[in-house]
Amino acid sequence: MASGVKPRVKAPKSAAAGETVTLKTLISHNMESGQRKDGNGNVIPRSIINRFTCEFNGKSVIDVTMHPAISTNPYFEFEATVPEAGEFKFTWYDDDGDVYEDVKPVSIG
Amino acid sequence: MKLKALTAIVALMAAPAVMAGGADDDTLVINGEIEMVTKTAAAPHLDGALDEVISGWHFREDDTQVMQMDDFDNPGMIAVDFATDAWNTAEGTEGKSCADCHGTPEDSMTGVKAVYPKWNDEAGEVRTIGTQINACRTERMGAEPLKLNSGEIAAMEALISVQSRGMPVNVAIDGPAAETWEKGKEIYYTRFGQLELSCANCHEQNYGNYIRADHLSQGQINAFPAYRLKDAGLVTAQNRFRGCVRDTRAETFDLGSPEFIALELYVASRGNGLSVEGPSVRN
Amino acid sequence: MELTRRNALAMGLGAAAMTVLPFRVHAATDDAIAAFTGGAVIAEGGVTLDAPEIAENGNTVPVSVSAEGASAILVLAAGNPTPGVAEFHFGELAGSSSASTRIRLAGTQDVVAIAKLADGSFARASKTVKVTIGGCGG
Numbered sequence: 001m002a003s004g005v006k007p008r009v010k011a012p013k014s015a016a017a018g019e020t021v022t023l024k025t026l027i028s029h030n031m032e033s034g035q036r037k038d039g040n041g042n043v044i045p046r047s048i049i050n051r052f053t054c055e056f057n058g059k060s061v062i063d064v065t066m067h068p069a070i071s072t073n074p075y076f077e078f079e080a081t082v083p084e085a086g087e088f089k090f091t092w093y094d095d096d097g098d099v100y101e102d103v104k105p106v107s108i109g
Numbered sequence: 110m111k112l113k114a115l116t117a118i119v120a121l122m123a124a125p126a127v128m129a130g131g132a133d134d135d136t137l138v139i140n141g142e143i144e145m146v147t148k149t150a151a152a153p154h155l156d157g158a159l160d161e162v163i164s165g166w167h168f169r170e171d172d173t174q175v176m177q178m179d180d181f182d183n184p185g186m187i188a189v190d191f192a193t194d195a196w197n198t199a200e201g202t203e204g205k206s207c208a209d210c211h212g213t214p215e216d217s218m219t220g221v222k223a224v225y226p227k228w229n230d231e232a233g234e235v236r237t238i239g240t241q242i243n244a245c246r247t248e249r250m251g252a253e254p255l256k257l258n259s260g261e262i263a264a265m266e267a268l269i270s271v272q273s274r275g276m277p278v279n280v281a282i283d284g285p286a287a288e289t290w291e292k293g294k295e296i297y298y299t300r301f302g303q304l305e306l307s308c309a310n311c312h313e314q315n316y317g318n319y320i321r322a323d324h325l326s327q328g329q330i331n332a333f334p335a336y337r338l339k340d341a342g343l344v345t346a347q348n349r350f351r352g353c354v355r356d357t358r359a360e361t362f363d364l365g366s367p368e369f370i371a372l373e374l375y376v377a378s379r380g381n382g383l384s385v386e387g388p389s390v391r392n
Numbered sequence: 393m394e395l396t397r398r399n400a401l402a403m404g405l406g407a408a409a410m411t412v413l414p415f416r417v418h419a420a421t422d423d424a425i426a427a428f429t430g431g432a433v434i435a436e437g438g439v440t441l442d443a444p445e446i447a448e449n450g451n452t453v454p455v456s457v458s459a460e461g462a463s464a465i466l467v468l469a470a471g472n473p474t475p476g477v478a479e480f481h482f483g484e485l486a487g488s489s490s491a492s493t494r495i496r497l498a499g500t501q502d503v504v505a506i507a508k509l510a511d512g513s514f515a516r517a518s519k520t521v522k523v524t525i526g527g528c529g530g
Contacts, residue, residue: 004191005189006187006190008181008186008187008190010181020394020487020488021487023183024182026181026184026187028187030457032498035403035473055483055485056485058484059481059483059484059485060481060483060484060485061483061485061486061487062480062481062482062483062491063481063483064478064479064480064484064491065472065478065479065481066478066483067474067476067477067478068474068476068495068496069469069472069474069476069477069478069495070477070478070493070494070495070496071341071451071452071453071494071496071498072184072189072341072342072451072452072494073184073194073341074493074494075182075493075494076491076492076493077169077456077491077493078486078487078488078490078491078492078493079479079488079490080485080486081485081486081487081488082485083485084419093438111473155401169448170444170447170448171444172444172447172448172454173448178456184452213397321525322524322525323448323524337449338448338452339449339451339452340450340451341452377483380516392449
């Protein structure tokens with residue numbers, strides 16, 4: 001699933017220092033569970049994103065271990081505290097070794 | 110007296126059940142901006158078969174409804190992102206992209222979904238958005254047509270639809286389209302398959318009732334393509350038709366067949382007055 | 393063993409227990425919980441789990457978890473082929489110990505959330521989610 005993976009992130013462009021903001025992320029991915037069979041009765045091998053992290057200026061906001069029960073096109077909503085200007089870094093780790101990243105800068109104001 | 114009392118009890122018991130399966134009274138506003146008409150008076154050409162036309166959105170549970178109310182929460186919008194890339198990508202022997210002829214989707218596609226399927230004078234046939242996309246690809250771009258059941262064509266239809274969200278469906282049924290429309294109407298009322306069910310049996314006569322644990326809607330297609338939670342992907346109206354006809358245990362028509370094009374025109378026209386919603390979220 | 397009325401009854405009860413047990417004690421779920429808690433006692437309450445009472449489709453069920461001050465929350469679907477769903481670890485810049493996601497449920501079952509609270513103790517919440525079957529055979 002290295003092709004056709006596209007992360008989407010919704011984050012505010014600015015915040016007050018110390019403000020708590022809501023973040024939403026969605027990434028296009030089949031999240032093949034390893035439970036399904038193809039037309040010939042063979043098990044389709046598992047291929048999922050198994051970890052998602054969000055950091056702000058290198059400090060952890062959330063770190064999620066993901067299992068095959070997470071739906072196709074994984075979606076997360078959570079909150080972060082913005083202590084200063086900087087940037088959010090979002091990272092998704094695929095079973096196949098691929099890593100997808102997105103970055104959102106936040107200004108204080 | 111006794112009978113009357115019994116009838117009253119039965120009525121009381123039946124009322125909540127009917128309401129539970131029926132359309133709710135929620136209001137659909139997308140991104141807090143785009144107000145949708147999800148219930149309106151039925152068009153005259155429905156001949157009183159329905160008093161009111163109702164978007165399928167009203168027949169869904171709150172959790173499913175909410176997913177459509179914000180473009181970030183709507184997984185169908187991923188497809189719009191992909192289609193935007195495809196729109197700007199040159200393909201075929203002419204080396205042209207959609208953008209080379211049509212500019213931005215915002216400029217050229219606003220209002221298009223509201224009036225499709227539509228008679229095409231040059232071609233002398235009714236075209237759906239799907240067949241029109243493929244005509245563009247083969248005739249103008251020199252590219253291969255997309256498969257009508259592919260994710261690519263559903264995504265492109267979603268990108269085109271999103272430009273018209275909130276505009277009323279206004280499909281023309283007269284003039285040269287009339288013959289195709291009549292054919293679609295005939296199919297709508299024809300019983301198919303071993304279960305001998307017509308579209309009307311479920312979606313006109315029994316909308317608001319349960320079919321097993323599911324709520325039957327009016328089968329409106331103003332909100333297609335729809336992101337179906339079941340498929341975790343976008344589904345076009347004809348794709349849904351095929352599923353319905355298959356479930357009557359019939360041999361289905363092919364996507365893009367004259368029968369399904371006629372049916373798409375007819376069913377779209379039943380939703381005249383409802384807002385274009387696609388891409389929507391359904392179960 | 394002589395087949396008497398009493399023995400037959402006992403055998404019946406044993407068989408019934410064997411049938412019921414796999415549902416009551418899902419070994420994989422217990423293992424996942426033990427791995428998370430290290431076998432510590434788990435209190436009821438102190439963690440909130442929001443999930444629909446009825447999910448229209450088991451493929452995409454919205455769930456939210458929240459536990460004030462928790463450093464981590466484990467979410468399990470006890471009735472899935474494998475119970476693991478997600479493990480949320482909240483970092484120093486987490487705005488709250490809460491998160492929402494969308495999950496797959498193989499059928500009607502209990503969803504379980506276990507939180508590791510600020511004082512190191514564990515709290516649990518569970519919710520039954522009914523997964524409906526589509527109108528026309530799926």
